[in-house]
Amino acid sequence: MRRKLVVGNWKMNGRIAQNQALIEAVVGGVRESRNADYVLCVPYPYLGQAQSLLKDTNVTWGAQNLCANESVALTGAVSAYMLADYGCSYVIVGHSERRMQFHETDDTAATRFNAAEKAGLTPIFCMGESKEERESDWTEYVVGRQLDSIIRRFGAEVLEKAVLAYEPLWAVGTDVAATPEQAQKVHSFIRDRVAKCDAKIAKNVRILYGGSLNPANAAALFAMPDIDGGLVGRCSLDAKSFVAICKAASQ
Numbered sequence: 060m061r062r063k064l065v066v067g068n069w070k071m072n073g074r075i076a077q078n079q080a081l082i083e084a085v086v087g088g089v090r091e092s093r094n095a096d097y098v099l100c101v102p103y104p105y106l107g108q109a110q111s112l113l114k115d116t117n118v119t120w121g122a123q124n125l126c127a128n129e130s131v132a133l134t135g136a137v138s139a140y141m142l143a144d145y146g147c148s149y150v151i152v153g154h155s156e157r158r159m160q161f162h163e164t165d166d167t168a169a170t171r172f173n174a175a176e177k178a179g180l181t182p183i184f185c186m187g188e189s190k191e192e193r194e195s196d197w198t199e200y201v202v203g204r205q206l207d208s209i210i211r212r213f214g215a216e217v218l219e220k221a222v223l224a225y226e227p228l229w230a231v232g233t234d235v236a237a238t239p240e241q242a243q244k245v246h247s248f249i250r251d252r253v254a255k256c257d258a259k260i261a262k263n264v265r266i267l268y269g270g271s272l273n274p275a276n277a278a279a280l281f282a283m284p285d286i287d288g289g290l291v292g293r294c295s296l297d298a299k300s301f302v303a304i305c306k307a308a309s310q
């Protein structure tokens with residue numbers, strides 16, 4: 060039985076003065092909800108603040124990206140080992156906003172995925188098709204290609220310590236979430252593709268849904284057999300909404 064996981068992706072939001080109230084409200088809200096795992100992925104400057112407020116709670120923390128290199132002359136980059144120094148357990152890799160706005164590719168996402176695992180972090184690897192790709196019936200081609208960028212290079216065994224996330228681009232930040240059936244279809248495609256390489260890993264790997272998740276749609280999405288939790292953007296900035304989504308996962 061896979062344990063559900065809810066990850067808040069704050070994206071480029073937060074201020075040191077307001078983070079504390081948000082984090083404390085989340086911690087207080089999910090303290091008794093013991094049947095799922097919770098993570099907050101905060102911007103780099105707030106990792107220390109997240110670490111000090113979340114240690115010894117049932118909420119862990121992580122980052123939203125990393126650089127694949129270690130200790131080199133790369134201005135502005137942050138390595139996996141730096142994230143580990145701040146006690147991060149998770150790091151998001153290959154988010155569509157990074158792929159589109161920072162020109163990250165399947166190849167560089169795969170390299171960062173590997174760097175995260177080597178440093179002992181759990182990568183949350185994002186995949187998803189655009190609206191145009193869905194309308195052209197390319198969803199499985201695109202998601203399959205993104206998944207294969209890891210499996211072909213490193214083998215399916217690297218998914219043993221990873222989390223996968225299906226985030227259709229047309230649902231991210233739009234208020235148009237995938238229906239439970241639409242999401243389930245892609246999640247089951249992803250799990251089947253992993254199963255072709257390793258059935259046991261496919262059975263255990265958690266596949267999160269992301270894209271306009273909210274308290275009203277979370278329970279129905281989480282009820283689907285291959286949806287193992289959520290990657291939450293906007294609603295992770297509001298403690299009440301985020302806690303409600305966490306509680307839906309803990310049912």
Ligand code: 13P
Nearest residue numbers: 068231232270271292293
């Ligand atoms: P929204 O929940 O704001 O649609 O964002 C989803 C997302 O991109 C999470 O990584």
